[in-house]
Amino acid sequence: xxxxxxxxxxxxxxxxxxxxxxxxxxxxxxxxxxxxxxxxxxxxxxxxxxxxxxxxxxxxxxxxxxxxxxxxxxxxxxxxxxxxxxxxxxxxxxxxxxxxxxxxxxxxxxxxxxxxxxxxxxxxxxxxxxxxxxxxxxxxxxxxxxxxxxxxxxxxxxxxxxxxxxxxxxxxxxxxxxxxxxxxxxxxxxxxxxxxxxxxxxxxxxxxxxxxxxxxxxxxxxxxxxxxxxxxxxxxxxxxxxxxxxxxxxxxxxxxxxxxxxxxxxxxxxxxxxxxxxxxxxxxxxxxxxxxxxxxxxxxxxxxxxxxxxxxxxxxxxxxxxxxxxxxxxxxxxxxxxxxxxxxxxxxxxxxxxxxxxxxxxxxxxx
Amino acid sequence: xxxxxxxxxxxxxxxxxxxxxxxxxxxxxxxxxxxxxxxxxxxxxxxxxxxxxxxxxxxxxxxxxxxxxxxxxxxxxxxxxxxxxxxxxxxxxxxxxxxxxxxxxxxxxxxxxxxxxxxxxxxxxxxxxxxxxxxxxxxxxxxxxxxxxxxxxxxxxxxxxxxxxxxxxxxxxxxxxxxxxxxxxxxxxxxxxxxxxxxxxxxxxxxxxxxxxxxxxxxxxxxxxxxxxxxxxxxxxxxxxxxxxxxxxxxxxxxxxxxxxxxxxxxxxxxxxxxxxxxxxxxxxxxxxxxxxxxxxxxxxxxxxxxxxxxxxxxxxxxxxxxxxx
Numbered sequence: 001x002x003x004x005x006x007x008x009x010x011x012x013x014x015x016x017x018x019x020x021x022x023x024x025x026x027x028x029x030x031x032x033x034x035x036x037x038x039x040x041x042x043x044x045x046x047x048x049x050x051x052x053x054x055x056x057x058x059x060x061x062x063x064x065x066x067x068x069x070x071x072x073x074x075x076x077x078x079x080x081x082x083x084x085x086x087x088x089x090x091x092x093x094x095x096x097x098x099x100x101x102x103x104x105x106x107x108x109x110x111x112x113x114x115x116x117x118x119x120x121x122x123x124x125x126x127x128x129x130x131x132x133x134x135x136x137x138x139x140x141x142x143x144x145x146x147x148x149x150x151x152x153x154x155x156x157x158x159x160x161x162x163x164x165x166x167x168x169x170x171x172x173x174x175x176x177x178x179x180x181x182x183x184x185x186x187x188x189x190x191x192x193x194x195x196x197x198x199x200x201x202x203x204x205x206x207x208x209x210x211x212x213x214x215x216x217x218x219x220x221x222x223x224x225x226x227x228x229x230x231x232x233x234x235x236x237x238x239x240x241x242x243x244x245x246x247x248x249x250x251x252x253x254x255x256x257x258x259x260x261x262x263x264x265x266x267x268x269x270x271x272x273x274x275x276x277x278x279x280x281x282x283x284x285x286x287x288x289x290x291x292x293x294x295x296x297x298x299x300x301x302x303x304x305x306x307x308x309x310x311x312x313x314x315x316x317x318x319x320x321x322x323x324x325x326x327x328x329x330x331x332x333x334x335x336x337x338x339x340x341x342x343x344x345x346x347x348x349x350x351x352x353x354x355x356x357x358x359x360x361x362x363x364x365x366x367x
Numbered sequence: 368x369x370x371x372x373x374x375x376x377x378x379x380x381x382x383x384x385x386x387x388x389x390x391x392x393x394x395x396x397x398x399x400x401x402x403x404x405x406x407x408x409x410x411x412x413x414x415x416x417x418x419x420x421x422x423x424x425x426x427x428x429x430x431x432x433x434x435x436x437x438x439x440x441x442x443x444x445x446x447x448x449x450x451x452x453x454x455x456x457x458x459x460x461x462x463x464x465x466x467x468x469x470x471x472x473x474x475x476x477x478x479x480x481x482x483x484x485x486x487x488x489x490x491x492x493x494x495x496x497x498x499x500x501x502x503x504x505x506x507x508x509x510x511x512x513x514x515x516x517x518x519x520x521x522x523x524x525x526x527x528x529x530x531x532x533x534x535x536x537x538x539x540x541x542x543x544x545x546x547x548x549x550x551x552x553x554x555x556x557x558x559x560x561x562x563x564x565x566x567x568x569x570x571x572x573x574x575x576x577x578x579x580x581x582x583x584x585x586x587x588x589x590x591x592x593x594x595x596x597x598x599x600x601x602x603x604x605x606x607x608x609x610x611x612x613x614x615x616x617x618x619x620x621x622x623x624x625x626x627x628x629x630x631x632x633x634x635x636x637x638x639x640x641x642x643x644x645x646x647x648x649x650x651x652x653x654x655x656x657x658x659x660x661x662x663x664x665x666x667x668x669x670x671x672x673x674x675x676x677x678x679x680x681x682x683x684x685x686x687x688x689x690x691x692x693x
Binding site: 014015144151152155161164166167168180187195202213215216217218224241247271273283284285286297298312315316 | 422663
């Protein structure tokens with residue numbers, strides 16, 4: 001089922017921009033979602049043997065029939081995108097994707113380094129064939145360097161990027177956000193979307209696309225830029241618990257810890273953040289979701305069908321934050337997308353008969 | 368690379384922001400606009416620039432924050448019309464600019480005083496950092512403000528490219544909640560009880576003490592066998608550690624086996640052994656250690672003064688080179 005479009009489709013600052021989304025999980029898929037939120041059309045491409053791992057989730061099992069369309073977190077993140085399911089390991093599937101890329105402005109991918117090239121889709125080849133294409137490669141370490149292939153999740157990058165060393169109690173161990181936040185996977189989307197938009201703006205002037213090599217580890221370090229500069233000047237900051245990083249107590253030679261004026265204190269069974277002149281409750285997820293500010297904000301929105309959906313961190317006066325479409329089922333837009341790319345109906349049918357274009361995976365659920 | 372926004376004038380109103388979190392977010396957005404080619408003007412009030420004294424301070428008494436956010440930018444009067452302005456709600460609304468990007472605490476309207484610690488508390492980011500009965504801990508640095516700055520730049524860039532005459536609003540609270548989406552999504556999709564149960568689960572991702580510091584112990588269910596074999600303790604084959612659920616249930620016993628192994632090895636030894644088995648474990652590195660980190664060095668990420676370039680390489684295959692945005 002591909003849900004009907006709403007009145008919000010067809011506008012916004014990125015109206016007319018077409019994005020091919022090879023992004024998985026959050027770092028890739030939510031970057032593309034932000035482009036969609038700015039008005040771009042996004043086609044998410046998966047394969048019958050290469051599903052976004054987010055489609056596996058503990059809430060669905062093989063008994064659920066089309067379990068691959070039931071993942072609430074997948075649907076939450078990928079709302080509004082069209083779904084194209086092509087076997088890219090088959091030359092016919094790859095050729096079909098190339099036709100789709102002819103009309104695309106942006107390609108987003110966050111495969112493990114080397115996987116894209118194994119499909120014959122290395123960025124250098126793509127750039128030669130599609131000179132106007134902006135290719136955003138989001139990776140843990142970047143496209144090169146001695147640790148290019150170091151396997152990392154978001155919280156690994158908090159450690160190797162410098163964030164963990166500055167997070168945690170002054171008298172205890174450094175800390176990572178863990179599997180429910182995986183902070184670098186979230187924050188990279190905000191930067192990647194801006195970088196992609198900037199590359200489109202440059203292309204407007206020159207006609208030339210670009211390959212953007214985005215390293216999540218570099219972003220993690222970048223967001224501690226002042227600490228790197230201080231360390232280089234011989235004045236590194238200590239880990240200071242909940243102390244204000246820009247208050248005197250956090251400075252070398254002064255007492256680190258909970259003294260600089262910002263702290264977290266017991267408040268009944270919970271906690272309260274306290275700073276000079278103010279305080280706020282430390283809300284758990286249920287309290288956040290139930291708060292007036294959250295309900296009136298844009299972080300979580302609803303599809304036209306009422307499904308909870310990932311919101312957006314910005315809104316315009318003429319382009320308010322809203323979700324025009326729900327998620328598409330796997331491959332629901334195969335025919336429409338391939339026809340729009342110029343494939344004749346008989347060719348599309350041949351791809352379907354061969355299982356190269358598909359609407360179901362070739363495996364069962366992993367969880 | 369042809370800079371994206373050459374010839375565009377952007378007004379940075381961070382020196383007139385209603386609070387420090389706003390100022391840091393606004394200055395981050397403006398820094399990115401400058402890095403992508405815009406001419407950025409940042410007026411300062413007659414009393415001086417509040418950012419100039421913001422710690423961490425360098426040995427010459429100047430602010431590392433100001434060096435990071437403002438280096439290489441022009442200061443000057445806010446005369447004339449701008450293509451875009453980014454500032455607090457009031458200042459940006461009043462600016463003479465086609466696109467006005469307004470950074471606020473909760474969105475358009477009232478803008479109460481708020482700290483970054485408060486934003487983390489209200490958005491659930493702090494409670495995500497609570498375990499073991501200790502007070503939850505903030506993320507290091509200025510994550511809530513800088514993340515809002517990234518969002519503000521994206522809104523600014525999209526509006527500039529489209530030539531919009533409009534306002535764009537970025538709420539620091541919404542941005543923090545957006546980053547911490549899985550918490551509220553769990554409430555919305557699975558219910559409050561499931562969210563509370565999720566929050567109460569022992570944390571299997573953590574740091575572990577090594578002989579010379581710490582490593583991040585991070586793994587998925589599929590990595591368990593490799594981690595188990597890496598540590599090599601026969602007790603890890605016991606049925607109580609066979610599944611993700613049973614490992615969480617027996618976390619204290621598991622940690623009692625894992626911790627001594629980590630403590631007996633250096634970060635480099637642990638990382639090499641884990642990576643050889645494709646387990647995503649890595650060393651906890653301090654900013655000082657990152658100055659000589661081989662990956663950052665190979666990619667030319669940090670300047671001699673420690674200042675990072677943008678976390679982006681803009682590759683031009685036609686010229687056979689990779690160019691970095693300053």
